Amino acid sequence: MTATTNHADTPAFTETMTMIEAIRDALTLEMARDERVVVLGEDVGVLGGVFRATDGLQQRFGERRVIDTPLAEGVIIGAAVGLAVSGLIPVPELQFLGFGHQAFHQIGQQVARFRFRSQGRHPMPITIRSPFGGGVRTPELHSDAFEAMYTNTPGLKVVTPADAYDAKGMLLAAIRDPDPVLFLEPLRGYRLVSGEVPTGDYMVPLGRSNVVREGDDVTLIAYSAAVQMCMKAAGVLSSEHGVSAHVLDLRSLVPLDVEGLVAAVERTGRVVIVHEAPLTSGFGAELAATIQREAFYSLQVPIERVTAPDTPYPLGGTEDFYVPQISDVVRGVLTAMER
Amino acid sequence: MTATTNHADTPAFTETMTMIEAIRDALTLEMARDERVVVLGEDVGVLGGVFRATDGLQQRFGERRVIDTPLAEGVIIGAAVGLAVSGLIPVPELQFLGFGHQAFHQIGQQVARFRFRSQGRHPMPITIRSPFGGGVRTPELHSDAFEAMYTNTPGLKVVTPADAYDAKGMLLAAIRDPDPVLFLEPLRGYRLVSGEVPTGDYMVPLGRSNVVREGDDVTLIAYSAAVQMCMKAAGVLSSEHGVSAHVLDLRSLVPLDVEGLVAAVERTGRVVIVHEAPLTSGFGAELAATIQREAFYSLQVPIERVTAPDTPYPLGGTEDFYVPQISDVVRGVLTAMER
Amino acid sequence: MLAQFVPDGTAPSPIQYLAADGALAEGVTPSMSDDEVRAGLRLMMLTRAFDTKAMSLQRQGRFGTFSQVTGQEASIVGSASALDPRIDWVVPQYRELPALLRQGLPLSSFMLYFMGNLAGSRIPDNVNILPIQISLAAQIPQAVGLAWGLQLQQTGGVVIVYFGDGASSEGDFHEACNLAGVLKAPVVFMLSNNGWAISTPRHKQSAATSLAARAPGYGFPGVVVDGNDLLAVHAVTSEAVARARAGEGPTLIESVTYRMGPHNTADDPTRYVVASELDAWKPLDPIARVQRHLTARGLWSDDQCQVVEAELSAEIEEALVVARAAPPPSASQLFDHVYADAPATMLRQRAARLGVTA
Amino acid sequence: MLAQFVPDGTAPSPIQYLAADGALAEGVTPSMSDDEVRAGLRLMMLTRAFDTKAMSLQRQGRFGTFSQVTGQEASIVGSASALDPRIDWVVPQYRELPALLRQGLPLSSFMLYFMGNLAGSRIPDNVNILPIQISLAAQIPQAVGLAWGLQLQQTGGVVIVYFGDGASSEGDFHEACNLAGVLKAPVVFMLSNNGWAISTPRHKQSAATSLAARAPGYGFPGVVVDGNDLLAVHAVTSEAVARARAGEGPTLIESVTYRMGPHNTADDPTRYVVASELDAWKPLDPIARVQRHLTARGLWSDDQCQVVEAELSAEIEEALVVARAAPPPSASQLFDHVYADAPATMLRQRAARLGVTA
Ligand SMILES: Cc1ncc(C[n+]2csc(CCOP(=O)(O)OP(=O)(O)O)c2C)c(N)n1
Ligand SMILES: Cc1ncc(C[n+]2csc(CCOP(=O)(O)OP(=O)(O)O)c2C)c(N)n1
Ligand SMILES: [Mg+2]
Ligand SMILES: [Mg+2]
Secondary structure: OOOOHHHOOOOOOEEEEEHHHHHHHHHHHHHHHOOOEEEEEOOOOOOOOOOOOOOOHHHHHOOOOEEEOOOOHHHHHHHHHHHHHOOOEEEEEOOOHHHHHHHHHHHHOOHHHHHHHOOOOOOOOOEEEEEEOOOOOOOOOOOOOOHHHHHOOOOOEEEOOOOHHHHHHHHHHHHHOOOOEEEEEEHHHOOOOEEEEEOOOOOOOOOOOEEEEOOOOEEEEEOOHHHHHHHHHHHHHHHHHOOOEEEEEOOEEEOOOHHHHHHHHHHHOOEEEEEEEEOOOOHHHHHHHHHHHHOHHHOOOOOEEEEEOOOOOOOHHHHHHHOOOHHHHHHHHHHHHHO | OOOOHHHOOOOOOEEEEEHHHHHHHHHHHHHHHOOOEEEEEOOOOOOOOOOOOOOOHHHHHOOOOEEEOOOOHHHHHHHHHHHHHOOOEEEEEOOOHHHHHHHHHHHHHOHHHHHHHOOOOOOOOOEEEEEEOOOOOOOOOOOOOOHHHHHOOOOOEEEOOOOHHHHHHHHHHHHHOOOOEEEEEEHHHOOOOEEEEEOOOOOOOOOOOEEEEOOOOEEEEEOOHHHHHHHHHHHHHHHHHOOOEEEEEOOEEEOOOHHHHHHHHHHHOOEEEEEEEEOOOOHHHHHHHHHHHHOHHHOOOOOEEEEEOOOOOOOHHHHHHHOOOHHHHHHHHHHHHHO | OOOOEOOOOOOOOOEOOEOOOOOEOOOOOOOOOHHHHHHHHHHHHHHHHHHHHHHHHHHOOOOOOOOOOOOOHHHHHHHHOOOOOOOOEEEOOOOOHHHHHHHOOOHHHHHHHHOOOHHHHOOOOOOOEOOOOOOOOOHHHHHHHHHHHHHHOOOOOOEEEEEEOOHHHOHHHHHHHHHHHHHOOOEEEEEEEOOEEOOEEHHHHOOOOOHHHHHHHHOOOEEEEEOOOHHHHHHHHHHHHHHHHOOOOOEEEEEEOOOOOOOOOOOOHHHOOOHHHHHHHHHHOHHHHHHHHHHHOOOOOHHHHHHHHHHHHHHHHHHHHHHHHOOOOOOOHHHHOOOOOOOHHHHHHHHHHHOOOO | OOOOEOOOOOOOOOEOOEOOOOOEOOOOOOOOOHHHHHHHHHHHHHHHHHHHHHHHHHHOOOOOOOOOOOOOHHHHHHHHOOOOOOOOEEEOOOOOHHHHHHHOOOHHHHHHHHOOOHHHHOOOOOOOEOOOOOOOOOHHHHHHHHHHHHHHOOOOOOEEEEEEOOHHHOHHHHHHHHHHHHHOOOEEEEEEEOOEEOOEEHHHHOOOOOHHHHHHHHOOOEEEEEOOOHHHHHHHHHHHHHHHHOOOOOEEEEEEOOOOOOOOOOOOHHHOOOHHHHHHHHHHOHHHHHHHHHHHOOOOOHHHHHHHHHHHHHHHHHHHHHHHHOOOOOOOHHHHOOOOOOOHHHHHHHHHHHOOOO
């Protein structure tokens, strides 16, 4: 901890923050900077969100800018469209991504297309925030990783940070982006993942991946909570198997950093993609398809995908059999190495 | 035309039918055979559906088994869940797949998971029929090919016929399947595509692909309306470019016929996947990912995907620039051949 | 019965100002001036003339699938005329051409849209409308959000959102009304009950005797108005707009009217419309009713009618000339307004589509 | 105001049979026999005891996130007791344990579910319930479909569907009620208005003074009942069930009650619940009310209470023993009930997961 809130606008100062604190910090900073920003959703006001992402915002910015809505995801997102048309910058929260299905028609067909449908007249500077992913024994439908279907939705950006620094910097970039962004927050990272975060204003540009570990034998490609898992797997691979893993954090699924992806693949020629969502048509499919097209002649072995199986997300007791574990990543890498 | 309706239950007799006629024939036959089958949806009754797929059903089977519902896709699908629990076999229609988004929460999280959520107590023998895909200058949101996101939904089967024979045989198989099936009908094929169809009862098993043209130089992989396009492209390739194309009709996206897919790829070592949906996270991504994994050492060149671009479906005047054309398929193949 | 809320056996009679013969009901004071009525009539007639034109263009293959307004002109024009286009907004379904025109949309732009040209999707700056909505009811939450945004920014603006009896069965209707009630958002919910949702008759759409009966369940008033009565629709909407502007919240207006033609150019209503019902509505035509009213008061004549019809037909032809002069659709249009700045992947796709290098 | 439907300024008083002190209101005839009341009381007490147990198991990490019924027992028990479990169905949200038990679900099964064991998701054959629903309001359309199916097959069965004041804001509520009205489906919509949706108070959920006011908008009656009054809830529900069974269609019951604890084990209500409001509800406890009523009539005593409490606690411990004896969760469970016959791709994934060859 190197700074107090007195120095909040001096980027040089940093503080240790959990991801949830970093997210809250970004929201607070941006609401203070730009009064067009409004936060809306279920329980975001008085309670400060079920994970406290919006804690303190209503006290500070008032009930007009931080609104507890009725319980209806379709109108939370649909109203955000209208708020954006009126000139505001809405930051709606979906309490869990599983409940984005209730708003799917508003997200996929309206938010994502409104700029196009009005041929530029009505841009949609909306940032939809939502926790997603599992590993923490939530009730049904609270843990699903539904990101892939949103990436099949032209007009929408889909991004997800893996650490606290990116959480803040990417959220600031998302809110300021003139286009709609689905900002996915790794639920299990909220309190577990923490790091040094500048107390001031900074942005992590959307659409650029990040090499979080350099290595020479195999390339692990991941995003969100899976990045931490890959880092741990890389540790095991190095210490127990003498395998040196290169780890790429995608950060942004749409737009995809094809250059960064190809560079990471070319580094080793062996690729393991890791995500929590089921295999079939998970985002790993797009990654593998892109890689085999753009880096075909660098690939020494088939791309492996380490993912959940094609089954519904189960109850907590079965969760660890479902969500990929470090050992699954290690096994995937060893498969790629042995070929 | 070799038979009259008098011989309707003798499979040996065939009749020339359009796809829409074949679909109607399957519905009629199955409703007559199994009185648990009920058809519900917007305008399916008196009107017989906006494309006449259900024409005559209400007259024949009555208002209790063929129901014009209020205009609300969520409850059409949600009610189908309850109807299934009660022991019936619902065949709901989504007037266009674009409006499946309104029912997305009921399809993805309920229909697809109910067997699992009740651990076998409540199977879901539901067949959701819906036209999809473009090429016929419909209004906005009527033409989108949203199939891929449904394939990221464990528990659901997703199938789509490319010709009249399959339309009838697969629909009969779908309705009789104990699991939920999303049965996608290629809108532009309804009246344009016709062929010899047995007048009696037969099934085309779900989960088996079909080689619709044998060839040696390149493998075209497609489903639904894109199959006809590939066949035409194959003709051009053969006559104008001396390229012999092998064409695989997937028929079923989930479950995927991996064996058939691999065999088709191994035949030529060059693969072009064709679909109408946008590139990113379209079903071509899963196909390419699967192929590079299962047939890596047979691939001579990168897999090409010929798809719509990552933009919203445009108005009619721009449609032909958006939906892949025969010339696009030819170009994709030539790219794969030149490498 | 143990129940505090029991549905009415029959719907209340719609509020009416003008009888079918054009006579003004006793004791009512119209909210429109004579000039406004004449302007309204002109707009209604323009719409009717355009319907005919569009139908024939569609038959010639020069127009896409199109839904006529015929029969519902008073409902749309009477309500839209209660707005101040400078600060108020119209959020349409797809059958509200005259409301868009009154807000300032050029007719040529509307034509371009139905010719399938993306240029027709471009809403000119300062025309306060949202795009035509094909996904039924999806516009209703958007309208509430827009009204809320105007309220937060204290612009004094009001939003009117149009939707059909069919669309009112969608969940979006409910979620939007409920949120609007809580926020007291300045929005008017204009439910065009035209008797049909494609082939589904109103009585199969809901068992409610009146769809306006839903309003109290959201904490605001509901009105049933004769939708073929320009003056009644204007009066009712004006009051709702005034309430909204004054911060008193939303109103649900059920405008009872009738779709006099097919659902759209792809539809064949003879398969399901009962001829006698259609015949019963014919004498209730909203345009003839205003014409009779004005004629009786010496403010309208057959001669005037012919002059206006000629003017309108010229107006339509002119708009058609403008629309036809627009650059033809091009592949590059696909990519122009997807994102503010096209990402690299899209630039590559664009280059490939246009046959150029990125 | 030009409006036929104007919202009430205040909500009607809920139907009440038992005053807070347990006295029966004058002129009412309970619909429950004394035996039924005692059985209902026992079930309410079981639920309360289980809440405490579940809370402590959760604190020990042996139970997942769990929502207590505390305060709402009369609402759930009174309504579920109006059903015939052999032919009628319960479609729950997640806070209706006693309704599931009354339908025949073993308590151990419910425990297993909350222990995260998929075996707890297995609904025994012949227990007429749908799975607990986490996706709010998604069960309501399903309940209507189920009721419709029972109607089509003329089983004589009725469906009761439970959902919260929060869930009633979802589009699914609207679509389901509207379809049920059209079909006259044999379904009872039981809206548990417990004052909160997590931290969102009822008055922010809707501007309607009464949520039952929505029923006429779907063409059927709406009732507001004192949800802390076992007898009133039973009477109102019995009437609704009888109407449904007789083919007279649905009823919307708004049961006004109060969530006396946190939303669930992950919630901290001190952040938002006003203590005075909570205090005001304490004397209205539904269990104490029935006990007072029975005591006054000589049908209940402290001694009996102790006996029953001991029995119930033994019952809970027994169920726990059964639940704990179940086989532990396994990877193969993931694959067992996804499809009737697992396709080849799934068999491969299963084999890989289990470390065996397909
Ligand atoms: C969400 C959705 N579902 C279905 C359709 C197909 N559809 C187009 S118009 C229509 C009927 C609309 O009826 P109504 O809302 O009463 O409007 P009207 O056409 O009568 O003006 C239907 C079912 C659609 N466009 N959107
Ligand atoms: C569709 C959906 N949105 C959001 C949630 C998250 N959530 C769980 S419970 C709850 C509040 C529910 O309130 P209510 O319906 O009144 O039921 P209660 O908990 O009061 O019994 C919320 C928002 C959810 N489970 N499902
Ligand atoms: Mg209509
Ligand atoms: Mg509640």
